[in-house]
Amino acid sequence: xxxxxxxxxxxxxxxxxxxxxxxxxxxxxxxxxxxxxxxxxxxxxxxxxxxxxxxxxxxxxxxxxxxxxxxxxxxxxxxxxxxxxxxxxxxxxxxxxxxxxxxxxxxxxxxxxxxxxxxxxxxxxxxxxxxxxxxxxxxxxxxxxxxxxxxxxxxxxxxxxxxxxxxxxxxxxxxxxxxxxxxxxxxxxxxxxxxxxxxxxxxxxxxxxxxxxxxxxxxxxxxxxxxxxxx
Amino acid sequence: xxxxxxxxxxxxxxxxxxxxxxxxxxxxxxxxxxxxxxxxxxxxxxxxxxxxxxxxxxxxxxxxxxxxxxxxxxxxxxxxxxxxxxxxxxxxxxxxxxxxxxxxxxxxxxxxxxxxxxxxxxxxxxxxxxxxxxxxxxxxxxxxxxxxxxxxxxxxxxxxxxxxxxxxxxxxxxxxxxxxxxxxxxxxxxxxxxxxxxxxxxxxxxxxxxxxxxxxxxxxxxxxxxxxxxxxxxxxxxxxxxxxxxxxxxxxxxxxxxxxxxxxxxxxxxxxxxxxxxxxxxxxxxxxxxxxxxxxxxxxxxxxxxxxxxxxxxxxxxxxxxxxxxxxxxxxxxxxxxxxxxxxxxxxxxxxxxxxxxxxxxxxxxxxxxxxxxxxxxxxxxxxxxxxxxxxxxxxxxxxxxxxxxxxxxxxxxxxxxxxxxxxxxxxxxxxxxxxxxxxxxxxxxxxxxxxxxxxxxxxxxxxxxxxxxxxxxxxxxxxxxxxxxxxxx
Numbered sequence: 001x002x003x004x005x006x007x008x009x010x011x012x013x014x015x016x017x018x019x020x021x022x023x024x025x026x027x028x029x030x031x032x033x034x035x036x037x038x039x040x041x042x043x044x045x046x047x048x049x050x051x052x053x054x055x056x057x058x059x060x061x062x063x064x065x066x067x068x069x070x071x072x073x074x075x076x077x078x079x080x081x082x083x084x085x086x087x088x089x090x091x092x093x094x095x096x097x098x099x100x101x102x103x104x105x106x107x108x109x110x111x112x113x114x115x116x117x118x119x120x121x122x123x124x125x126x127x128x129x130x131x132x133x134x135x136x137x138x139x140x141x142x143x144x145x146x147x148x149x150x151x152x153x154x155x156x157x158x159x160x161x162x163x164x165x166x167x168x169x170x171x172x173x174x175x176x177x178x179x180x181x182x183x184x185x186x187x188x189x190x191x192x193x194x195x196x197x198x199x200x201x202x203x204x205x206x207x208x209x210x211x212x213x214x215x216x217x218x219x220x221x222x223x224x225x226x227x228x229x230x231x
Numbered sequence: 232x233x234x235x236x237x238x239x240x241x242x243x244x245x246x247x248x249x250x251x252x253x254x255x256x257x258x259x260x261x262x263x264x265x266x267x268x269x270x271x272x273x274x275x276x277x278x279x280x281x282x283x284x285x286x287x288x289x290x291x292x293x294x295x296x297x298x299x300x301x302x303x304x305x306x307x308x309x310x311x312x313x314x315x316x317x318x319x320x321x322x323x324x325x326x327x328x329x330x331x332x333x334x335x336x337x338x339x340x341x342x343x344x345x346x347x348x349x350x351x352x353x354x355x356x357x358x359x360x361x362x363x364x365x366x367x368x369x370x371x372x373x374x375x376x377x378x379x380x381x382x383x384x385x386x387x388x389x390x391x392x393x394x395x396x397x398x399x400x401x402x403x404x405x406x407x408x409x410x411x412x413x414x415x416x417x418x419x420x421x422x423x424x425x426x427x428x429x430x431x432x433x434x435x436x437x438x439x440x441x442x443x444x445x446x447x448x449x450x451x452x453x454x455x456x457x458x459x460x461x462x463x464x465x466x467x468x469x470x471x472x473x474x475x476x477x478x479x480x481x482x483x484x485x486x487x488x489x490x491x492x493x494x495x496x497x498x499x500x501x502x503x504x505x506x507x508x509x510x511x512x513x514x515x516x517x518x519x520x521x522x523x524x525x526x527x528x529x530x531x532x533x534x535x536x537x538x539x540x541x542x543x544x545x546x547x548x549x550x551x552x553x554x555x556x557x558x559x560x561x562x563x564x565x566x567x568x569x570x571x572x573x574x575x576x577x578x579x580x581x582x583x584x585x586x587x588x589x590x591x592x593x594x595x596x597x598x599x600x601x602x603x604x605x606x607x608x609x610x611x612x613x614x615x616x617x618x619x620x621x622x623x624x625x626x627x628x629x630x631x632x633x634x635x636x637x638x639x640x641x642x643x644x645x646x647x648x649x650x651x652x653x654x655x656x657x658x659x660x661x662x663x664x665x666x667x668x669x670x671x672x673x674x675x676x677x678x679x680x681x682x683x684x685x686x687x688x689x690x691x692x693x694x695x696x697x698x699x700x701x702x703x704x705x706x707x708x709x710x711x712x713x714x715x716x717x718x719x720x721x
Contacts, residue, residue, distance in 0.1 A: 048567040052711045072569045082718065083564040085494070087501040087636065089474055099490040100569045127474045129501065149569070 001026040001153065001185045002047070006056030009042055009209075017042045017209040019056075024187070024202075026152070029179035031200030031217075032189040033225065038206040040189040041079070044155050047187070048077055060153060073101070077155035078142040086131030090123045090141045093130060094148060101149025108148060115144050118170045136162045143171065147178070154178065156188045160195050168195065175199050193229070197222040236337050264346075268353055275357030279365070292362065292375075292433060297426035299379070303386055304407070310347050310390040335457050339450065342391055343384065351383045374436035381442040388449040396456050397503065415524065475500070491578030498557060499550075502636035505557065508549045512586070515545025516593055519608070523600045532677065535604070536668035536684065537661065539611035540619070542594050546586035547615055547623060548660065554579050554627035555706070556634045559717035566714060572703045576624060580699070583620045587612050603677065607668075610685040614664050617691025621698040622663075626656030628705040631716035663687075 004022040008015060017039040024030050032040045045051045047058050049065045057064050060071040076097075077083065085093055091112075098108035112124070122137050123144075130138060139162050146154055159175075160168050176199055178184040190196045196203055197217055205213035205228065213228065215221050282291035324334055359376040363369060393400040413419045432438045477500075479493045499505040522528045522538035529535075550557075558565055565575065591612045598605050667687050672680030691698065706713075 048563075050563055050566060050711075050714050069571065072567070075567070077567050079563065082561055083567075085561045085564070087497060088494075089476070092497070096490060096494060097568065129474060 001028075001061055002187075003059040004056070005059070007043075007046065007053055007058060008055045009039075009046060009051065010054040015209055017046070019043070019209075019211055022204070022211060022214075024185060026185055027179055027183040028202055029175060029186045029200045030188070031196035031203040032187065032206060033191070033193065033196055033203060034189075034206035035229070037208070039209040040206060041157055042209070043206070044077070044079060044157050044187070044189065047155060048075070048079070071153075074152040075155070076101075076146040076149065076151035076153070077157075078139075078146040078159070079155070079157040081135075081138055081142070083145070084130050084138055084142050087129050089129060090126065090133075093141060093145060097145050097148045101151075103149050111148055112144065115147075115174075118144065118167060118174065120167065136164060136167070139163060140167060147174075151184065153185045154187070156186070158190060159188055160190055160192050172199050193222060193225045197225065233333075233337055236334075267350075271350060271353035272357055275354040276361055278354075278358060279361045292367070293430055295358070296429035296433060297422070299429045300422055300425045303382060306347070306351075306383070306386050307390060310386065311393065331458065335454055338457065339388070339391070339453055342387055345387065348383055348387055351379060355379050370436045371433055374439040375433040378432045378439050378442045381439075381446050385442065385446050385449055388446070388453050391453055392449070392456065395453075395460075397507075399456075400507075415520070485581065487574055488578035488581055491575060492582060495557075495578065495582050498636070504634060504636050505550065508553075509546065512545030512547075512549045512590075515541055515549075516590060518542055518545070519594070519597055519600075519604070523597070523604055532672055532680070533665045533669040535607055536611065536680070537665050539604070539607035540614055540661075540664040541611075542597070542608050543587050543590040543612040544615040544619055545590060547583045547620060550586070551579070551583050551620065551623035552627055552656070553630065553632075553634060554624055555713060556627070556630055556632055556717075557636070559633035560636060562714060562717040566710065572706050573699060576699055576702055576706070579624065580620055580695075583623070584616050587615045587620075606681050607684075610668070610681045610688070611664060613685045613688030614667070614691075615688070617688030618663065619660055621691060621695075621702065622656065622660050624702050625698075625705065626660075628702055628709065629656070631709070631713050633717045633719060 002022075002024040004019050006021070007017065007019045009017040016037075032043065034040055042051070046053055047060065047065060049071075053066060057066060059065070060075060063071040065071050085096065088096065094108050094112055095105060098105070103111075116124075119140060123133075123141050126133070130141060133141065139159070143156060143159055146156065156175075159171060163171060172195060175186055175188065179186050179201070188196070188200065201217055203213075203215045203217055203221060203225070204211055205215075205225070213224075215224065278295070279291050282289075282294050286294055355376055359372050362372045389403065393403050410421045414421055432441070479496060482489045482492050482496070485492055499509055518541040519538050522535055528538075555562070591608070594608050595605075597608055664684060668680040668684045670680075671683040
C-alpha cells in the first residue's frame with residue numbers, strides 16, 4: 001500500500017530522515033516509535049506531502065504523493081490541532097469533512113454514532129466551538145474526523161497523548177478493528193511503548209531519522225523495545 | 232530587562248520566515264522611504280511660501296492650524312491600515328519573574344519608535360524653522376511644535392487602542408462618522424472650533440499642557456486595557472460564546488463549492504477579525520459620497536471610475552487580499568484533505584462575486600447622483616467581478632502571513648496581515664480601472680469608457696478558468712513554503 005524508497009529529508013545540511021526502503025502492506029496496523037527528533041512527524045508530513053522530500057519518494061497506493069494529489073481521496077490523517085477548524089462545532093466539522101469526502105449527512109451521522117462511547121458525552125451536542133474544547137477533547141474530535149469517508153489509509157500522530165485512560169483504551173479497540181475488520185492501513189506514532197505493542201502488528205523504531213528496528217509484534221516485543229530505549 | 236526584550240524582538244523579527252522577502256521589494260521600500268522623506272521635508276519648507284502665495288491675507292500658521300485636524304485624521308486612518316503594531320508572545324513571560332508593568336510599558340514604548348511618528352517631524356520641523364526664520368515668536372512656535380508632536384503620539388496611542396479594543400474602535404469610528412457627516416452636509420462645521428483650538432495652542436504657549444495631559448490619559452487607558460487582557464484565562468473564560476447554528480443548507484445549490492461557502496460564511500460570522508473586515512468593507516460603500524459630492528471630481532472622471540470601483544469592491548479587496556491567510560490556522564488540514572485547489576479558489580471567487588453583487592444592490596441609492604454615476608458603479612462592479620477578483624486572489628497567493636482569527640490574543644498579536652507585496656499588487660487593482668476607463672474616454676467619449684471598463688470585466692469572466700489555473704499553479708508552487716509560514720507561531 002505504502003512504498004517508501006530512498007527517502008531523505010535535509011534541512012540545510014542536517015539530515016533528519018533517511019529511509020532506504022520501507023513497505024507497508026494494505027491492512028497493516030503500523031506503529032512508529034522513537035525519541036524526539038527521530039523523524040516520526042517528518043515521515044508523516046512527507047507522506048501527506050506537507051513537506052518536500054530531499055531525495056526519494058513515497059508511493060501511496062501507486063500514487064507518487066509529491067507529484068499527484070490522487071492519494072487524497074483515500075487517505076486521511078490527524079497530526080495536530082492545525083487539522084481542526086476552531087470556529088466550527090464538532091458536528092459541523094464532521095459534516096465538513098464528510099462533504100469533502102462525498103458522504104452525506106446521514107452517512108456521517110451513522111459513523112459518528114458508533115463513537116458515542118469514545119466521545120464520552122463531551123463532543124456532540126456541546127454547543128461549543130472546537131477551539132473552546134480541551135486539548136484531549138479536541139483530539140477525540142480530530143481522530144474521529146479522520147475516520148470519516150471510509151479512508152483506506154489513516155495516519156495518526158501521537159493519538160494517545162492528551163487522552164484520558166478510558167479513552168486511550170477505547171481508542172486502542174477502534175484502531176485494532178480498523179485494521180483487522182475493515183482492512184484499513186493504519187499508521188500511528190507514539191511515545192507509549194505499551195500502547196503501540198498492544199495495537200500494532202508491526203513496529204518500526206526510528207533513531208536519528210533511520211530505521212533501526214523493524215519488528216513483527218509478539219509477546220517479546222515490549223520487552224525488546226523497553227530494553228532498547230533504556231539504552 | 233528592556234535590553235533582553237529588544238534582543239528577543241530582534242530574533243523574532245529576523246528569524247521569521249516572511250522576513251525573507253525578495254530583495255527587489257526591499258530596494259523598492261528603501262527608495263520609497265527616501266522619496267517620501269524627501270517629499271515631506273520639501274513640503275514642510277515649501278508650505279509656508281505656498282500658503283503665503285495663495286492666501287496672502289491670512290497668516291500661514293492660521294491656515295495650517297485650521298487644516299491640522301484633517302492631517303491628524305488622515306494620519307489615524309493611514310495608521311489603522313498600515314502601522315504594524317507590536318507583537319509579543321506573553322505566555323512564556325507570565326510565569327517568570329518580570330513585572331507585568333515592565334512588559335506593558337515596553338510594549339507601548341515600542342510603538343513610539345514607529346516610522347509614522349517620525350513622519351510629522353519631517354514636515355513640521357522644517358515648517359517651524361521657516362516660521363522662526365521669519366521672526367515668529369520663539370516660545371509660541373516651539374510650544375506649538377511640541378504640541379503637534381505630542382498630538383502625533385496621541386494619534387499613535389489612539390490607533391493602538393482602536394486596534395486592540397473593539398469597543399473603542401466602534402466608539403471612535405462612530406464619533407468620527409458623526410463629525411464627518413455634520414461637516415460634509417454643512418449642518419455644523421466642527422472643523423472650525425477645532426481650528427480655533429489649534430490656533431489657541433499656538434497663541435497661548437502654556438496650553439501645551441493640554442496635549443500632554445491628553446497623551447498621559449491615552450497612555451493610561453492603553454496601559455489599563457492591556458493589563459486587563461494580560462491574563463490568558465481572563466479572556467478565555469469570558470469568551471465561550473453561544474454557538475449559533477444557522478442552517479446554511481440553502482447554500483447547497485451552489486454545487487461542489489457549497490461546502491466551502493458554508494465554511495467561509497461561518498468563518499466570517501464567528502471570528503472577530505473577519506467580522507471587522509466585513510464591517511470595514513461596508514464602509515467602502517460610502518466611499519462614493521466623498522467623490523460624487525465634490526464638484527472638483529466631476530471634471531476628473533478617472534477618479535470617479537476609481538471611486539466607483541471602490542464602492543462595490545470593499546469586501547473583495549479587504550477580504551480577498553488575505554485569502555489563503557484566513558485559513559492559515561488549519562491549512563495543513565486543507566492540504567491533506569480531499570480538496571482540489573481549484574474548488575477552494577473557485578469558492579473564494581464566488582464569495583467575492585456574491586459580495587460585489589450585494590454591494591451593488593446596496594449601492595442603488597447612488598442613482599440619486601444620476602445614471603452616469605450609477606453606470607460607473609455598474610461598470611466598476613463588473614470590473615471587480617471579472618478582473619479585480621483574480622488580481623486580488625493572485626496577490627493573496629503571494630501573501631504568507633498567518634492570521635489569528637480569534638480576538639483573544641489580539642492585544643499581543645499582529646493584527647495587520649499587511650506586507651509590501653500586497654502594496655505592489657494593489658497598484659494594478661487601483662490603476663487598471665482608471666486606465667481602462669480614461670483612455671477610451673479621452674479617445675472617444677464617456678459611454679465608450681464605461682463600456683470598455685465593463686467589457687474588461689466580462690472578458691475576465693470568460694477567461695475565468697484560465698485565470699484560476701494560473702493562480703492554482705502559483706498555489707502549487709508555493710505550497711510547501713506556505714505550509715511552513717502558516718505553521719509559524721505568532
